[in-house]
Amino acid sequence: MQIGSIFAVYFVVWWLTFVAVLPIGNRSHHELGVEVVAGGDPGSPLRPRLIFKLLLATLLAAVFTALLLWGVSNETLHHYWNR
Secondary structure, eight states: OOHHHHHHHHHHHHHHHHHHHTTTTOOBHHHHTOOOOTTOOTTSBSOOOHHHHHHHHHHHHHHHHHHHHHHHHOHHHHHHHTO
């Protein structure tokens, strides 16, 4: 597989994992009983921890992309899928 294709696959896998990781550990203003500023949403997260979630999505995307590329290039799996 070419390097551009690998980057494209990683980009798609990263976005999918980032969207999946976003709701992990969120507590809203309403759940914690914190008063909401005028114009704010009571369902918005109090501490979104985006840096942690960016790093977690990056790590998980690297693992999932490596597994996907291994599966695509594995001869045993090719023989199994092409029976």
